[in-house]
Amino acid sequence: MEGPTEREMLEEQLDFLLDSLRDLEREREAGDIDDDDYRSLRDDYVSRAAAISHQLRGDEIDRPDDTPPLPRRTWPRRIVAVLVVLSLAAGSGAWVASSAGQRLPGQSSSGGIEESTATRLSTARQLNFSDPTKAIEIYNEVLKVEPDNAEALTYRAWLIALTAREATGNLRDVAYATVLADLARARGVDPGYPDAACFLGIVHFRFLGDARSAKPEIDECKAMNPPAEVESFVDAISAELDKALAD
Amino acid sequence: MLGVTGVAGPLGRAALLVGLVGAVFGLVSAVTGTRQSDPKVLRLVPRFAWLTGIASLGAFVCMEWAMITRDFSLAYVQKVGSWSTPALYNFTAVWSALEGSILLWLMVLTFLTVGIAVKYRAKLDDPMVGWALATMFFVGVFFFVLTLGPANPFAAGPAGVLDGPGPNPLLQNHVLVVFHPPILYLGYVGFTVPFAFAIGALVTGRVGEGWLLETRRWALMSWGFLTFGIILGSWWSYEVLGWGGVWAWDPVENASFIPWLTGTAYIHSVLVQERRGMLRVWNLSLLVSTFSLTILGTFLTRSGVLNSVHAFSDGQIGPFLLTFFAVIVLASVVLIGWRGDLLRSPGTIDSPLSREGAFLANNVLFGVFAFVVLLGTVFPLIVEALQDRQLVVGEPFFDRLGVPVGLTLLFLMCVAPVLPWRKASGELLSQRLFWPAWGGTLALLVSVVVGATGIAPLLTFFLGGFAGGAALRQLALATRRQGLRGLVGRANGGMVVHIGVILIAVALAASNSFTRSQELTLKLDTPIEWGGHTFELVGFSREEDDRQTRISARVEVDGTERAPAVTKYLKMGNNIGTPSVLTTLTKDIYVTLEPPVKMDSGTAKIKVFVKPMIVWIWVGGAMMAVGTVLAMFPGRRRKPTDPVSAPVPEAAAP
Numbered sequence: 001m002e003g004p005t006e007r008e009m010l011e012e013q014l015d016f017l018l019d020s021l022r023d024l025e026r027e028r029e030a031g032d033i034d035d036d037d038y039r040s041l042r043d044d045y046v047s048r049a050a051a052i053s054h055q056l057r058g059d060e061i062d063r064p065d066d067t068p069p070l071p072r073r074t075w076p077r078r079i080v081a082v083l084v085v086l087s088l089a090a091g092s093g094a095w096v097a098s099s100a101g102q103r104l105p106g107q108s109s110s111g112g113i114e115e116s117t118a119t120r121l122s123t124a125r126q127l128n129f130s131d132p133t134k135a136i137e138i139y140n141e142v143l144k145v146e147p148d149n150a151e152a153l154t155y156r157a158w159l160i161a162l163t164a165r166e167a168t169g170n171l172r173d174v175a176y177a178t179v180l181a182d183l184a185r186a187r188g189v190d191p192g193y194p195d196a197a198c199f200l201g202i203v204h205f206r207f208l209g210d211a212r213s214a215k216p217e218i219d220e221c222k223a224m225n226p227p228a229e230v231e232s233f234v235d236a237i238s239a240e241l242d243k244a245l246a247d
Numbered sequence: 248m249l250g251v252t253g254v255a256g257p258l259g260r261a262a263l264l265v266g267l268v269g270a271v272f273g274l275v276s277a278v279t280g281t282r283q284s285d286p287k288v289l290r291l292v293p294r295f296a297w298l299t300g301i302a303s304l305g306a307f308v309c310m311e312w313a314m315i316t317r318d319f320s321l322a323y324v325q326k327v328g329s330w331s332t333p334a335l336y337n338f339t340a341v342w343s344a345l346e347g348s349i350l351l352w353l354m355v356l357t358f359l360t361v362g363i364a365v366k367y368r369a370k371l372d373d374p375m376v377g378w379a380l381a382t383m384f385f386v387g388v389f390f391f392v393l394t395l396g397p398a399n400p401f402a403a404g405p406a407g408v409l410d411g412p413g414p415n416p417l418l419q420n421h422v423l424v425v426f427h428p429p430i431l432y433l434g435y436v437g438f439t440v441p442f443a444f445a446i447g448a449l450v451t452g453r454v455g456e457g458w459l460l461e462t463r464r465w466a467l468m469s470w471g472f473l474t475f476g477i478i479l480g481s482w483w484s485y486e487v488l489g490w491g492g493v494w495a496w497d498p499v500e501n502a503s504f505i506p507w508l509t510g511t512a513y514i515h516s517v518l519v520q521e522r523r524g525m526l527r528v529w530n531l532s533l534l535v536s537t538f539s540l541t542i543l544g545t546f547l548t549r550s551g552v553l554n555s556v557h558a559f560s561d562g563q564i565g566p567f568l569l570t571f572f573a574v575i576v577l578a579s580v581v582l583i584g585w586r587g588d589l590l591r592s593p594g595t596i597d598s599p600l601s602r603e604g605a606f607l608a609n610n611v612l613f614g615v616f617a618f619v620v621l622l623g624t625v626f627p628l629i630v631e632a633l634q635d636r637q638l639v640v641g642e643p644f645f646d647r648l649g650v651p652v653g654l655t656l657l658f659l660m661c662v663a664p665v666l667p668w669r670k671a672s673g674e675l676l677s678q679r680l681f682w683p684a685w686g687g688t689l690a691l692l693v694s695v696v697v698g699a700t701g702i703a704p705l706l707t708f709f710l711g712g713f714a715g716g717a718a719l720r721q722l723a724l725a726t727r728r729q730g731l732r733g734l735v736g737r738a739n740g741g742m743v744v745h746i747g748v749i750l751i752a753v754a755l756a757a758s759n760s761f762t763r764s765q766e767l768t769l770k771l772d773t774p775i776e777w778g779g780h781t782f783e784l785v786g787f788s789r790e791e792d793d794r795q796t797r798i799s800a801r802v803e804v805d806g807t808e809r810a811p812a813v814t815k816y817l818k819m820g821n822n823i824g825t826p827s828v829l830t831t832l833t834k835d836i837y838v839t840l841e842p843p844v845k846m847d848s849g850t851a852k853i854k855v856f857v858k859p860m861i862v863w864i865w866v867g868g869a870m871m872a873v874g875t876v877l878a879m880f881p882g883r884r885r886k887p888t889d890p891v892s893a894p895v896p897e898a899a900a901p
Binding site: 009012013015016020034036037040041044048088089092093095096097099100101102103108109110111112117118145146 | 452453455457495496497498500501521522523524589602615618619622623624626627628630631637638639640641642643644645667668669670675724766841842843852854
């Protein structure tokens with residue numbers, strides 16, 4: 001596909017510059033442009049138009065000696081430009097990689113709206129069994145905003161209790177002390193919340209071997225009609241608890 | 248039943264087929280007519296443009312008809328239609344999912360093609376116009392193929408379906424669904440026009456400044472629609488999503504923001520090419536980038552590759568869009584490379600302290616910002632494709648980038664409007680910056696007096712006052728000379744846009760830095776004080792119909808009753824919160840009702856945000872829209888569509 005001849009291009013350039021000069025006069029007349037801008041642009045247009053006219057008048061398409069050649073990029077400049085762009089790209093890549101984190105279910109791949117406590121708790125509930133560490137992190141975030149959230153206190157305590165089963169010695173004692181304190185606090189905050197009582201009973205009996213302390217908690221839990229998934233834990237130990245107390 | 252059903256599908260498919268044929272013939276006649284300079288063939292081009300426009304309009308009307316009559320023979324109506332959806336949201340349901348939104352896109356595109364064909368009907372023999380129209384038809388062919396293939400809105404659905412779920416609950420919760428998507432599409436699709444002329448310029452080799460003048464107003468119009476569409480989207484997000492924010496760096500938001508950044512860079516740098524003949528390759532690259540980024544954004548939004556608040560995550564459209572994106576980029580790069588010698592600029596920047604120097608700095612910032620936002624958006628997708636790991640690039644990454652870039656751009660907005668072309672002297676600058684600098688100082692003092700703290704917000708308020716002073720100075724000079732007529736024209740309309748941007752920047756800085764929020768548990772008739780405001784639960788109300796169950800908590804905020812609500816959309820099963828926003832000039836009190844709502848308990852858990860200056864974001868958006876309209880008027884310049892090769896009147900010739 002052929003492009004325009006150089007003469008046609010020069011003519012188009014000249015027309016453009018002449019029109020631009022007319023625009024400039026109108027803009028100055030209208031007050032859209034100040035005197036400094038006007039002078040500098042007019043000088044620029046006139047010098048470019050004069051150079052092109054010179055070429056066209058002589059019908060000489062080869063550039064005359066007095067017309068400045070079009071600037072050419074030198075190789076060192078190109079290499080520097082490429083290096084700058086590559087460095088920028090590499091730096092940005094490293095930065096974004098270091099800023100990325102694990103995506104949770106339902107989360108968008110970038111940004112994301114600030115979630116309400118209800119949404120956070122819902123996410124944490126889904127992770128209770130699949131990723132308890134992440135779930136504990138979310139409960140911690142909820143408790144930062146709402147220190148008396150009964151659900152967050154209860155389930156964080158329950159997940160810590162499950163994790164602490166593997167621990168020994170002082171660490172285990174400290175963990176269970178924290179668990180019991182949080183569960184008791186959850187009960188205090190919301191006495192009608194059955195899960196806290198249920199887990200308190202389970203922790204006393206299963207993890208600390210204290211049937212006597214567990215019994216009233218389990219009874220209270222059952223009386224409050226706990227949710228099905230918690231009730232299944234309670235039913236599983238109820239008979240054992242009665243037997244232990246009878247012994 | 249509302250009448251004839253079952254005809255929309257065949258009629259719609261027929262209309263799309265006719266449109267495809269029209270687009271193919273339009274493409275062929277534009278190319279052959281231009282190559283052979285055959286006026287008879289070229290005269291056919293506008294007719295084919297009209298044919299594609301009428302066909303796409305016909306298809307759109309068929310789709311609306313199918314939706315209104317609840318024609319459940321169509322899979323698309325089964326997906327987004329429902330007998331229980333109210334008329335307004337049923338109308339907008341057409342663009343509430345993949346296939347319908349592509350149909351809307353197509354309709355806008357074909358009517359832009361008609362617009363170009365009509366506007367340049369006397370200049371069809373100009374090869375640049377011919378190639379531009381061929382490009383428009385080429386893009387049209389692609390979108391017709393999409394609507395007849397992977398995104399066919401008229402595909403038949405399974406038999407026996409009598410009702411559907413209706414549109415996504417978020418798309419039937421606020422009236423802005425009527426305006427936000429079409430306006431955004433006008434912006435996206437509008438950039439096809441300057442892109443088409445850029446391709447025309449490259450093919451014909453007429454890469455001087457002439458083609459810019461042809462497309463100046465189209466580019467500005469598209470940018471204006473994109474800007475307004477993004478602002479409306481933020482408003483919608485704020486009013487509907489209930490998280491109290493206006494921008495979340497969600498991938499779909501980013502998909503609209505990235506072309507906006509390159510488009511904004513273009514409408515600045517194009518001035519340098521018009522005035523000084525420089526940045527030719529850069530401007531062409533920006534236009535190509537902006538158009539291809541709209542296609543990439545469409546891929547991200549509609550291919551199902553990402554999760555987002557409002558992505559349409561289904562369909563087999565991804566490979567088509569990605570291939571088209573690759574073709575566009577490759578063809579453009581090849582053309583720019585081919586015309587490399589012609590694209591060398593005849594001039595250079597004389598001094599960095601000049602208007603063109605400031606525009607170049609502005610472009611570097613916009614370019615880097617666009618690149619890094621794009622990287623942050625696609626990085627998780629690349630990692631997932633290569634390593635099957637699901638990552639998120641969170642809000643802090645984008646904020647850490649956005650704050651310094653935004654502050655630097657504000658600084659440029661202080662200085663650039665007062666800089667002359669070519670070179671500025673220190674004396675001139677100090678004289679012109681004197682009053683704007685005092686504006687910045689005053690803004691800083693007021694901010695400190697009202698209790699603002701923190702380096703970034705205080706710097707924003709100072710630079711906002713400074714940049715506002717610079718813009719007002721130019722407007723004052725122009726109106727002093729010409730009265731209100733001085734507000735018209737690109738330079739001064741642009742200053743009105745700047746003031747809008749400054750308002751948005753200041754409001755964002757204030758709301759992001761000084762928002763307070765708290766979750767409160769309210770008991771009936773028991774006022775709670777928080778943040779200097781009183782909140783009292785005075786009751787509940789429950790509305791129920793066959794579409795939704797809506798529970799509102801009646802909460803008195805400083806004695807004014809508000810009603811944040813939670814709506815359960817029965818067919819979807821989703822709980823959607825509807826915040827209640829009490830707006831004043833200085834702050835919004837934003838209240839959401841947190842599920843689960845237990846009306847019997849006599850308590851309600853609410854989340855309250857006190858957000859300063861939010862209303863100024865919307866005022867700033869409106870000012871940007873007004874400024875864009877003012878800038879589109881030609882002022883005292885020649886009509887932008889006048890041919891640059893028109894004979895110069897003798898009297899005016901030097």
